[in-house]
Amino acid sequence: SSVSRFLPDPKTVAAKLGVDKGPIHLVEAGLPKQLAELGWKVQFDGHHQFEEIPTEDDPPIGKLKNPRSVSRVCQAVAKVVGDHAKKGQLPLTLGGDHSLAMGTISGTLEKYPDACVIWVDAHADINTAETTDSGNIHGMPASFLLGIGPKVEEFSWVKPLLKPHRIVYIGLRDVDQGERRILREHGIKAFSMHEVDKYGIGRVVEMALDHVNPGRKLPIHLSFDVDALDPSVAPSTGTPVRGGLTFREGHYICEAVYETGCLVALDIMEVNPSLADSESAKQTVAVGCSLARSALGETLL
Ligand SMILES: CN[C@](CCCC[B-](O)(O)O)(CCN1CCCCC1)C(=O)O
Ligand SMILES: [Mn+2]
Numbered sequence: 514s515s516v517s518r519f520l521p522d523p524k525t526v527a528a529k530l531g532v533d534k535g536p537i538h539l540v541e542a543g544l545p546k547q548l549a550e551l552g553w554k555v556q557f558d559g560h561h562q563f564e565e566i567p568t569e570d571d572p573p574i575g576k577l578k579n580p581r582s583v584s585r586v587c588q589a590v591a592k593v594v595g596d597h598a599k600k601g602q603l604p605l606t607l608g609g610d611h612s613l614a615m616g617t618i619s620g621t622l623e624k625y626p627d628a629c630v631i632w633v634d635a636h637a638d639i640n641t642a643e644t645t646d647s648g649n650i651h652g653m654p655a656s657f658l659l660g661i662g663p664k665v666e667e668f669s670w671v672k673p674l675l676k677p678h679r680i681v682y683i684g685l686r687d688v689d690q691g692e693r694r695i696l697r698e699h700g701i702k703a704f705s706m707h708e709v710d711k712y713g714i715g716r717v718v719e720m721a722l723d724h725v726n727p728g729r730k731l732p733i734h735l736s737f738d739v740d741a742l743d744p745s746v747a748p749s750t751g752t753p754v755r756g757g758l759t760f761r762e763g764h765y766i767c768e769a770v771y772e773t774g775c776l777v778a779l780d781i782m783e784v785n786p787s788l789a790d791s792e793s794a795k796q797t798v799a800v801g802c803s804l805a806r807s808a809l810g811e812t813l814l
């Protein structure tokens with residue numbers, strides 16, 4: 514695999530942590546050491562603790578739940594990720610809620626304004642304050658990054674730096690009506706599980722890269738929600754949906770993205786060990802670590 518040409522010192526990875534227990538389990542499973550064994554110089558900043566805003570002090574804004582704490586955490590993550598990226602490091606964010614991608618991708622775009630995003634997920638996470646039915650902000654980060662939908666004061670710090678032709682989805686299978694309309698109206702490319710079945714993961718990844726990064730010249734931010742994988746592979750996650758990617762399909766995406774040499778930032782999101790029995794939790798943590806290794810150069814041979 515070719516060394517990434519965007520990183521003067523490709524052997525640096527900064528491990529970032531999300532907002533729930535998941536990330537701590539990934540670190541305790543030994544991920545930093547595993548990455549060091551791949552040759553990365555890992556700078557682990559310790560577990561980011563964010564002082565929780567008590568629920569009574571963070572009432573919904575419209576339908577949006579926990580808007581102030583989500584905004585505050587994402588803004589902090591944007592700054593930290595941006596700072597690491599500006600130092601030529603590859604920020605690895607472990608989550609934790611996928612709302613964090615508002616922060617990580619904002620950080621990446623600050624350093625690499627022409628970066629493209631590969632969003633691996635069962636969901637499009639592109640609801641607006643109007644279209645969301647759950648009010649859960651993890652279903653909305655892409656709309657804020659694209660500047661789609663009504664302005665929400667609390668999130669005015671998110672600059673609409675992402676362009677519709679610079680994001681591509683792989684693994685979709687649970688997309689709300691409002692999100693379908695947004696994808697269609699903005700011409701956003703999405704490879705659902707139907708296309709994965711039809712073309713095979715190899716062709717899908719090639720078509721996805723051809724769409725957002727035709728000359729393989731743009732930096733890539735890979736945002737991987739483990740619920741893109743089938744629940745039999747990654748059971749301990751917030752919104753599991755049947756009929757997902759196999760273990761290998763998920764890892765193939767990571768391997769192929771690393772092979773482009775364009776990866777500049779990586780998110781491994783929605784690992785939540787508290788949601789299942791300890792066996793399933795351990796399995797999901799192990800898959801999260803394994804995906805990260807594959808995206809950062811671990812090969813099968
Ligand atoms: C599909 N959209 C959902 C899920 C978002 C998942 C976020 B992710 O980070 O895990 O990808 C579901 C919306 N509702 C659909 C109807 C039934 C109840 C949930 C939402 O809450 O917006
Ligand atoms: Mn979530």
Ligand SMILES: [Mn+2]
Pocket residue numbers: 611634636638651738783
């Ligand atoms: Mn997601």
Ligand SMILES: [Mn+2]
Pocket residue numbers: 634635636738740741752783
């Ligand atoms: Mn999801």
